[in-house]
Amino acid sequence: MTRKIILDADTGIDDALALAYLAASPEAELLAVTVTYGNTPLSNALRNTIELMKRLQLTVPVYSGAEAPMVRTKRYSGAFHGEDGLGESLGVGEAPPHTPIRASDFIVEQAHRHGKDLTVVTTGPMTNLAEALLTDPSLADKLGGAVCMGGAVAAPGNVTKFAEANVFMDPEAANTVFTSGLPVMLIGLDVTRKTLLTEADTRRWRDSGSGLGRFFADFTAFYLDAYKRHYPYLKGCALHDPLAVGAALHPEWVRTVPFFLHAETDDDSRGRTIENLFPPEGARPNVEVALQVEAEAFMKDFFAKVEGLF
Template structure:
């Protein structure tokens, strides 16, 4: 069976760093490129984090592209204070990474998605774990890609539980509700991996200690990065007893949908009013063919075991 081709679209904070590591290890897909965009950090920092992490993990062949620097409805962007607190000022828990000498590709992240869609078609998986600005821009430039891309599995939204920015909104969707709505309302085959399931998957310091014990650069750096995340979670979300594995879960579901139970539902994103950014079923499309689904339950134990197996193997060698 031919491998799928995967693009990660990240605002490279800590869980995005875990998503990169997971994507490099899954046997079902080849990571053909990574896009660094605004969100947890500014775009240049996201790009540098992607380059540094990929090189540290032994994969300097994976190209990195720059995404947008702000939302589709603004002209500037400032990182939210809560994002700086959760991910650190540099996005990776203020841990210093070995510096990559590479730079971003000249092609934009938007155009890379378009090119890959035409090249790989149904074999292409796009995994955005950031605001959906890049993907919306690609759709706007070339609407044909909505009928070419095999699947979009995004980390974002909240359907059955409250958001983490406001009671109605999750952070990635909150950054650009208009772009998110354009993606949700497009014909793309879409799976939403939102807070409904990601906050059920956790990592603890008992697990990161296993990575540190490997004695490798990657093992020690990732342990330090995730320990920072766990400490912040203990303060901000003490009821979870660990840090949530938001972005790596989206990568896992992209290649193994059986990890989650989904609700088939045509969705929309509220773009204005007090509930701007809310992801919810579209009442105008209830009787239309369904092209999207929202994850509402997860095989927590199996995913957490997969993550530890994949990442420990990767860190052993780097």
């Protein structure tokens, strides 16, 4: 059985790995990639997405979405993904031509067309999905659900002590998604840091003799170097976004706990994902939070499929 997927990405390095994983997964029917700001400005994320799809020989459409958070301003840091979003492999540039329909409008249209058969996987800030839900609140009942890479419920953050980057960038959008009634699975730092890519993996890619393998090895090396500086104890870089794809295709690989989840919006705790201990009377938990992962099963599948492309 195939799963219809929209990938909503801020196409940086681990988003690129997630896109390759989807391209190599016969159990996924990728309908489109919707693009947002995040790791890099929207124009770079669009350019990165379209260039990757050419190299992966993917022919699905690309839709441009949010340039900024719903409420806040965005400051970009090239520390982990480079100024271009792909480890300085492509350079900063203009967005190439793309489908003019707005990302959120496409999500609404596809939800009405495919209903429960459709899953949206977000690997950047949740702004595009939040916009879609605000445009048409009935999506919460129509869509099969969303698998969102974001948050840190029982683990340290990666922007502040408590906040993960995607939620930190637009906590208002995260709350819109969390409180919409849409079935949401949160794949956060609680599990993604247990799935790693190492220098030995990129050596295999470089030694594959494939131009695509060398390209992926080159930009992933930038990510590995950033992890060496910031998280030397991990001995690799986390497969954040690919794990969100893996959980969408194989939910049995994660163990989730239902939470009344809330993203903090105050300046001193912005982006923290924390349980609301006093939910409205009669309310049901709103987010399934992944707290355990079958890391070996996921990584075996991820590396086998992606390396098959090389």
